[in-house]
Amino acid sequence: MPRLRQAVMAVTDLERSVRFMRSELGLGEPFADPAIQYFGLQNAVFAIGDTFLELVSPIQDDTAAGRLIEKYDGACGYMAMLQVEDIAAARDRARKLGIREVFEVEFEDIAEVHLHPADIGGAIVSLSEPKPTPSWRWGGPDWPERSTTGGLVSVTVAVADAETIGKRWQEVAGGTIPANFVADPASPGIIEIDIELDGHSIKVTPGDLV
Numbered sequence: 580m581p582r583l584r585q586a587v588m589a590v591t592d593l594e595r596s597v598r599f600m601r602s603e604l605g606l607g608e609p610f611a612d613p614a615i616q617y618f619g620l621q622n623a624v625f626a627i628g629d630t631f632l633e634l635v636s637p638i639q640d641d642t643a644a645g646r647l648i649e650k651y652d653g654a655c656g657y658m659a660m661l662q663v664e665d666i667a668a669a670r671d672r673a674r675k676l677g678i679r680e681v682f683e684v685e686f687e688d689i690a691e692v693h694l695h696p697a698d699i700g701g702a703i704v705s706l707s708e709p710k711p712t713p714s715w716r717w718g719g720p721d722w723p724e725r726s727t728t729g730g731l732v733s734v735t736v737a738v739a740d741a742e743t744i745g746k747r748w749q750e751v752a753g754g755t756i757p758a759n760f761v762a763d764p765a766s767p768g769i770i771e772i773d774i775e776l777d778g779h780s781i782k783v784t785p786g787d788l789v
Contacts, residue, residue: 580664580753580754580755581661581662581663581664581730581752581753581754581755581756582596582662582756582757582758582789583630583660583661583662583733583734583756583758584629584630584631584660584661584662584707584715584731585624585630585631585632585633585658585659585660585705585717585718585731585770586631586633586656586658586659586660586731586734586769586772587632587633587634587635587656587657587658587659587660587773588632588633588634588635588655588656588657588769588783588785588788589634589635589636589637589644589645589647589654589655589656589657590634590635590636590648590649590652590654590787590788590789591636591648591653591654592636592726592789593621593622593623593634593635593636594636595789596623596654596789597609597623597634598789599788600603600623600625600632600634603619603787604781605727605777605785606625606627606632606727606776606778607625607626607725607726607727608656609623609625609634609643609724609725610623610624610626610718610719610721610722611623611639611723612624612717615635615673616638618635618642618643618644619637619639619640619641619644620635620636620637620642620644621635621636621638621643621647622634622635622636624717624718624722624728625725625727626702626718626719626722626723626725626726627726627727627729627730627774627775627776628726628727628728628729628730628731629635629713629715629723629726629730629733629776630659630730630731630785631715631717631718631722631731632731632772632774633658633717633732634657634788635657640643643703644657644677644712647768651766651768651785653785653789654700654728654740654787654789655768655769655783655785655788656734656736656768656769656770656772656785657702657703657768657769658693658702658703658704658705658769659702659704659705659734659736659758660702660704660705660707660713660717661706661707661748661752661756661784662703662707662708662709662712663707663708663752663753664708664753665708665753666690666691666692666706666707666708667760669706669734669752669753670692670706671697671740671751672694672750672751673694673706673751676698676747676750676751677696677698678694678695678699678747678751679694679695679698680692680693680694681693681695681703686716687710688709688710688711688714688716689707689708689709689710689714689715689716689717690707690708690710691705691706691707691708692705692706693705694706694751694752699744699747699751700738700740700741700743700744700746700747700748701736701737701738701744701748701760701767701768701769702768702769704751705749706752727776727777728776729774729775729776729777729778730774731757731772731773731774732757732773732774732780733757733758733759733762733772733773734757734758734759734769734770734771734772734773734777735758735759735761735769735770735772735773736758736759736761736767736768736769736770737760737761737762737763737766737767738760738761738762738763738764738767738771739762739763739767740762741760741761741762742760743760744760745758745760748760761776770784771779771784772784772785
């Protein structure tokens with residue numbers, strides 16, 4: 580079955596947002612992936628159980644994250660990364676629905692594509708097939724040692740047509756995914772990330788970050 584493996588928010592001040600995540604939520608040391616500079620971004624990836632919460636921030640002009648930050652005048656939801664059993668089959672389902680791919684990459688340990696947010700609806704959606712299944716390249720080489728007890732529970736996504744977009748995400752992913760879709764055409768995107776930390780439910784919103 581598909582699962583939500585990583586959720587991403589875009590922030591204006593990465594350092595301050597990282598301090599909040601560590602001091603207020605008690606998350607561990609994040610991983611900074613130099614490869615994300617390809618997108619004109621810097622990041623911090625927190626391991627929570629075997630799932631991940633990522634913050635990204637622009638380091639150059641005219642990035643997708645930067646345009647979203649400007650649109651929403653501050654921190655905002657950015658991407659949901661779904662782990663699928665068969666990425667080739669998932670890509671085929673997306674193509675049949677007319678959903679464009681905006682990025683693809685393949686390594687020995689993971690294959691991944693990013694789907695256009697205007698087509699999938701609500702956010703950039705990443706489809707990922709890690710090999711072996713428990714691994715996760717984007718968490719960094721030592722993520723199990725940095726992981727905090729808990730995990731991602733779900734994301735809440737605001738869209739104009741919650742029923743249609745929700746069905747589209749699940750159809751592409753190939754099964755039920757932990758995402759809640761709410762009707763709000765004025766403020767579309769990921770508006771909340773629900774995580775569990777040491778048995779406690781915590782909701783992270785863009786308003787918590789800068």
